[in-house]
Amino acid sequence: MRDNEVVNVGTEPLSFDDVVKVARHGATVRLTDDAVAAVAAARTRVDELAESPVPAYGVSTGFGALATRHIEPSLRARLQRSLIRSHAAGSGPEVETEVTRALMLLRLRTLATGHTGVRPKTAKTLQGLLNAGITPVVHEYGSLGCSGDLAPLSHVALTIMGEGVVRDASGQLTDAAEALKQAGIEPVELAAKEGLALVNGTDGMLGMLILAMDDLARLFRVADIGAAMSIEALLGTDRVFAADLQALRPHPGQAASAANLRALLADSQIMDSHRDGTCTRVQDAYSLRCAPQVAGAARDTLAHAASVAARELASAIDNPAVLADGRVESNGNFHGAPVGYVLDFLAIAAADMASISERRTDRMLDVARSHGLPAFLADDPGVDSGHMIAQYTQAAIVSELKRLAVPASVDSIPSSAMQEDHVSMGWSAARKLRRSVDGLTRVLAVEILTAARALDLRAPLRPAPATAAVVACLRQAVSGPGPDRFLAPEIESTVRLVADNSVVAAAEAVIGPLS
Numbered sequence: 329m330r331d332n333e334v335v336n337v338g339t340e341p342l343s344f345d346d347v348v349k350v351a352r353h354g355a356t357v358r359l360t361d362d363a364v365a366a367v368a369a370a371r372t373r374v375d376e377l378a379e380s381p382v383p384a385y386g387v388s389t390g391f392g393a394l395a396t397r398h399i400e401p402s403l404r405a406r407l408q409r410s411l412i413r414s415h416a417a418g419s420g421p422e423v424e425t426e427v428t429r430a431l432m433l434l435r436l437r438t439l440a441t442g443h444t445g446v447r448p449k450t451a452k453t454l455q456g457l458l459n460a461g462i463t464p465v466v467h468e469y470g471s472l473g474c475s476g477d478l479a480p481l482s483h484v485a486l487t488i489m490g491e492g493v494v495r496d497a498s499g500q501l502t503d504a505a506e507a508l509k510q511a512g513i514e515p516v517e518l519a520a521k522e523g524l525a526l527v528n529g530t531d532g533m534l535g536m537l538i539l540a541m542d543d544l545a546r547l548f549r550v551a552d553i554g555a556a557m558s559i560e561a562l563l564g565t566d567r568v569f570a571a572d573l574q575a576l577r578p579h580p581g582q583a584a585s586a587a588n589l590r591a592l593l594a595d596s597q598i599m600d601s602h603r604d605g606t607c608t609r610v611q612d613a614y615s616l617r618c619a620p621q622v623a624g625a626a627r628d629t630l631a632h633a634a635s636v637a638a639r640e641l642a643s644a645i646d647n648p649a650v651l652a653d654g655r656v657e658s659n660g661n662f663h664g665a666p667v668g669y670v671l672d673f674l675a676i677a678a679a680d681m682a683s684i685s686e687r688r689t690d691r692m693l694d695v696a697r698s699h700g701l702p703a704f705l706a707d708d709p710g711v712d713s714g715h716m717i718a719q720y721t722q723a724a725i726v727s728e729l730k731r732l733a734v735p736a737s738v739d740s741i742p743s744s745a746m747q748e749d750h751v752s753m754g755w756s757a758a759r760k761l762r763r764s765v766d767g768l769t770r771v772l773a774v775e776i777l778t779a780a781r782a783l784d785l786r787a788p789l790r791p792a793p794a795t796a797a798v799v800a801c802l803r804q805a806v807s808g809p810g811p812d813r814f815l816a817p818e819i820e821s822t823v824r825l826v827a828d829n830s831v832v833a834a835a836e837a838v839i840g841p842l843s
Contacts, residue, residue, distance in 0.1 A: 332356075337433070337440050337455070338363045341642040344634070347538045350458065351430035357458050359440060359451060366442025367451050370650040374445035377656055378404070378520040384648070384656055387521045408518035412489060415482035415527060418467030423480070424762075425495065428466045430535025431477065432458055432484055434641075435526065443644035444525035445656070453488050453516050454526075460511035461497030462487065464504070466532075472743060473664035473754030476645065477532035480755070485526035490515025521648075529645045533667045536758035537637050540674060543765045544630055548623060549832045549842045550772050551681050552585055555619040556592035557779035557795045558688040561786065563602050563699045564616040565609075566593045574620065581631065582624025584843035589620060591839045596792035598783070613697075615687040622684050626677040633670040640667055664754030668737035671757035678764040679729035682771040686722040689775045692782045693719055705781050705809070712812040715778050718819060722774045725767045732760045732767070773822040776831060777806065784808045794838045801825065801834035 333353075335346045338360035349355035377384040383398050399407050432454060438444060439451040457464075464487040470479025486492035490505045508515055518526075559566065566589065574586040593599055611617060648658045691697045693704045693715055706714030736757040742749040780799045783791045790796060805821040807813075825831050836842055 334358050335433075336360050337437050339366050339441055341638070342433070342437050344538050344541065344637065344641075347430055347433060347535065347641075348542050350433045351426040351535065351539060354461065357433060357436065357455055359436075359455050363440035363442070364448050364451075367439060367444075367446060367448045370442040370445045371447050373650055373654045373656060374521050387648075387656070404520050405517060408520070408523035409489065411523035412482050412485045412518065412527070413491070415478050416486045416492060418470035418479040418483055420468035423466045423468060423759075425463050425499075426539060427532065427536055427762075428463050428480075428484070429458065430539060431466070431480060431532045432464075434531035434535055435481060435484065435529055437641075438529055438531070438644050438646060439525065441644035443649050443651070444521075444646040445650045446522045446525045447519060450488065450516050450518070450522055450526075453513060454484075456511070456513045457484075457487060457508075460507075460513065462504075462507050462511060462513075463495045465493045465495065465501070468759065471532060471755035472741065472748070472751035473530070473533055473668055473756065474662065474748055474751035475647070475744075476527060476529040476662040476664070477755050478527050480532045481527040481529060485518075485523065488516050488526065489518065524648075525646050528647045528662050530640060530662065530664045530667050530754065533664050533671065533754035533758040534637065534640050536762060537633065537667055537671055537674075538641075540671075540758075540761050540765050541630060541634060541637065543769075544626075544674065544678065546829055546832060547678075547765070547768055547772060547826070548585075548627055548630065548681070549588070550776070550826050551623050551626075551685060552588040552619070552842065553592060553795070553798055553831060553835050554685055554772050554775040554779060555616070555623070555688065556589050556792070557783060557798065558692060558775060559589070559612070559616050559619070560593060560596055560598050560791055560795055561692055561701070561779050561782035562612075562616065562688075562697075563598070564612045566590065566599060568612070568617050569593075569620060577621075579621075579624050579628055581627030581629075582620050584627060585620035585623040588842045591842070592794045592835060593792050594794070594839070596795070597790040598786050599792070601789050613687075613691065615684050615691065619684065622680060626681050629673055629677040633674055636666055636670045664752030665737065668752040668754030668757045669735075671754060671761050672733075672735035672737050675729075675735075675757070675761045675764045676733045678761070678768045679726070679733040682722075682726045682729050682768045685771050685775045686719070686726045689715075689719050689722055689778050692778055698782075701782055701785055705778065705785060707809060707811045714812070715774075715781065715815075718774050718778060718815060721819070722771050725771050729764055729767045729771075732764045736760060769826055770819070770823055773826045774819060776802065776826065777818060777822045780806075781809050794835045797834045797838045798831055801830055 471477040703709035704714035706712035
């Protein structure tokens with residue numbers, strides 16, 4: 329579904345929202361006049377170098393470990409074609425369209441800075457692919473996250489040349505040349521340096537970081553909603569979330585999460601029912617009492633990742649780079665370490681958020697810890713199993729998320745005859761973070777599904793208005809307590825409500841925006 333908005337791509341950084349609009353919602357992109365002028369000015373300097381007898385890396389030499397060979401002018405067009413064809417060496421499953429579109433947009437943005445030396449027509453062709461909905465087929469494997477995402481970007485550059493395989497605007501696999509012809513886009517014969525300029529960037533890993541950040545910002549709000557519902561269902565206390573107590577440890581994410589919990593639990597009959605002095609519990613389990621500390625740490629991790637992503641969005645990554653004074657210099661800015669580290673950091677946060685969610689779910693199913701709820705929330709325990717195996721599903725996912733939290737960025741494998749002897753593995757970190765985000769979505773959905781059932785079982789006591797709204801939202805797709813029924817579709821329905829923001833929207837309709 330295409331977005332009617334236009335995202336301007338100029339010499340200034342894009343916003344996170346710009347990337348999401350183009351990648352996920354098909355927004356149109358437009359190279360600004362200042363970007364076209366900057367691109368043309370840089371190209372003039374590259375053309376001068378191409379005519380010079382002095383070798384210039386990537387302009388009149390080979391690449392990587394082959395950079396010592398001077399390439400004659402008559403072979404330079406072939407040099408660029410050979411670079412792209414040989415580097416388009418990805419393998420494995422096709423990555424998601426939104427990932428490839430993000431990668432394409434971010435490479436276009438770097439071209440637009442005027443620091444890469446491509447011709448305006450090459451940048452405009454990449455713009456044309458995005459606007460025509462033509463998506464090159466990019467594969468799961470091939471990037472080491474150093475010298476940029478070489479293989480993924482090369483598959484995009486191959487399309488610019490009119491070669492390779494793409495998905496057209498309808499999502500059908502087709503030959504690139506045919507797709508370009510149908511869209512009225514002329515393939516480009518790459519000129520000096522353009523091959524390098526199209527493939528030397530962290531665009532794939534950065535695009536996946538920005539998309540994951542968009543997802544996690546929503547999921548961390550869902551986590552607070554799930555925690556509030558579970559705390560309420562388990563007859564926990566909200567006193568520990570008081571602002572003055574939270575201020576004793578002034579982490580901003582913790583304060584935001586605690587404020588969410590206070591708002592979500594306000595005016596709950598269930599909470600009020602055990603404030604009369606008859607409750608003998610001194611304190612709740614950590615998974616309830618420490619919810620804002622864990623969710624707050626995850627939020628602060630997300631804020632750190634956002635600061636790194638913002639700096640990367642403001643970068644012009646290419647090797648060699650064309651500088652404002654006309655110099656063309658080799659550099660190492662393509663190394664993906666800054667992005668790879670935070671991708672791994674977010675996978676750790678996602679795993680921990682899932683872990684604490686699963687612990688709360690397990691408490692609601694255990695008669696020894698659920699404070700009056702039936703075993704496994706079953707209609708007739710023994711005959712019915714209730715949500716017993718839903719928690720198994722959570723546990724399996726949490727175990728997988730712990731494995732995915734092992735950092736990719738501590739690994740390195742040398743390549744290019746030891747010229748590229750230390751690599752970031754940032755693309756791999758990004759790929760596993762996408763799986764982590766999906767896993768966290770599913771774990772939180774099971775908690776929401778289970779807590780809603782538990783809240784229904786506390787009737788006639790009513791939950792807080794905000795959590796009641798979430799239960800009502802869920803009940804439009806999933807029935808309330810009763811005898812056992814096919815549970816997998818109910819889990820998937822809840823996953824969709826978590827993923828499409830319905831759960832957050834239901835709560836916010838009552839209490840206003842969550843932090």
